[in-house]
Amino acid sequence: MSSLRHRLARKSLLGVAAVGASALVLAGCGAPPPSGGSSGGTSAANSSYLGCMVSDSGGFDDKSFNQSGYEGLQQAVKDLGIQEKHVQSKADTDYDPNLRSMVQAGCKLTVTVGFLLGDATKNIATANPNSHFAIIDYSDPSFPKNVKPIVYDTAQAAFLAGYLAAGVSKSGKVATFGGLNIPTVTIFMDGFADGVKYYNQKKGKSVQLLGWDKDKQDGVFVGDFKSIDKGKVLTQGFLQQGADIVLPVAGPVGAGAGSAILEAKAAGTNAKLIWVDSDGYLTAPDYKSILLTSVQKTMATAVESVIKDDTQGKFDAKPYVGTLANGGVALAPYHDLDSSVPSDLKSEIDQLKKDITSGTVKVSSKSSPVSGS
Missing domain, CATH: 3.40.50.2300 (Response regulator)
Known part of the structure; x- marks a missing residue:
């Protein structure tokens, strides 16, 4: 338990320092682009695109955090015509192998749901620079350039x-x-x-x-x-x-x-x-x-937006920051x-x-x- 508390405390300090630094350059972040139904041509072009998601230990049926994120992935399938793959973590030890399995499956972008996946996301993203990742509720200045944080005030x-x-x-x-x-x-x-x-x-x-x-x-x-x-x-x-x-x-x-x-x-x-x-x-x-x-x-909106940008070749590592002003x-x-x-x-x-x-x-x-x- 002391090891777990130490790890969580270290993550807490990293996360707070990261988002605090991000605020200096990101306070003007706007709302994600509006999502909507796509044309048949866009759907056809995205038919081979695989978008993926890994939950934290709460699972996709938590009626809250993970479920909202997964709804964004499902909406991207409907609106953008992509393929999807998801895996549910049952314990903290599942994060690394679950993320690794997403890369091996050929996922173009993998969304990780939650602060607790911060270390695993950084490790797997660093080892796989040609794959894109987004993580909900965590930002770290040492993230590689293929990770996009999605954070909320x-x-x-x-x-x-x-x-x-x-x-x-x-x-x-x-x-x-x-x-x-x-x-x-x-x-x-x-x-x-x-x-x-x-x-x-x-x-x-x-x-x-x-x-x-x-x-x-x-x-x-x-x-x-x-x-x-x-x-x-x-x-x-x-x-x-x-x-x-x-x-x-x-x-x-x-x-x-x-x-x-x-x-x-x-x-x-x-x-x-x-x-x-x-x-x-x-x-x-x-x-x-x-x-x-x-x-x-509004996690579903942000998730779909990040996926949409990636399908259009517009992925970047600039954090999306949700506020009252932008509806996040x-x-x-x-x-x-x-x-x-x-x-x-x-x-x-x-x-x-x-x-x-x-x-x-x-x-x-x-x-x-x-x-x-």
Whole structure:
């Protein structure tokens, strides 16, 4: 375990340093080119193109992170007429062999899904300079020129979610927990914490956040992205402490939080869930009745865009940075719980989005690829 913690801490420092450096030259990154149906000629030209993807240990059916990325690959098949191949990792030790198998299969571009694949992606890409790679949620200045990072300033959208949660909470307590203490998780928690704090400042309130201390960068974590039962137990603990809105940043472990809140609702407690990465209303429909919103990364759009560029000979290593301004991150609709959000709060959140986009309101996280912009 000490070796694992050391490895994750080293990755965390690399990732944060990399995206921080990238921000100096990439703050102006725009939205990916719009995707759409391609002509028959384009489809025919791409018929021999093989686009590939390797998941992290959460798997492609995680209803969140990996699933959203894979939807981008599927959309590229539909729109661009490419062929696809994907492989699901069951453990960290699968990353290198799975990536190697993609190269051996003749993949033109392989997308790796997640921070934890950073080292494996760099190693395999360095050994195979004629193959192209893209990695979601990780950037490293030592990446070779055949790797394109796809990163997101999710703190911006999570800030909106924190403000929303504080405004909707009846108990005056909200909570969050993560899978692992790594930058791509804590960036959500930082933004959420600051959104709650901003609400308190604006309204003269004292809504309390359980599960994360931004100043100390310390909080509650499952320890992985698999232990759904532990996610349920953690959520039950938050509910017992009085929290009535919970944000799990733990991929499929979010299902454990959803289960705990559904049970609490059945017992008469009016608690709510906020999903991450994808719009949980669509990807985790079992929790529709308790889902307040989701902090989204539009990963499918970015993945398809990178693949499209590669099919057209336009691949480059410049990171794509998703923000509120370019639509790379977003706060999902309130769906069935729309009536639980007061109209004035909706208006405040709409304005807050504009203020963040314009820079009037600054959202910062040490894990943010465009911190302070």
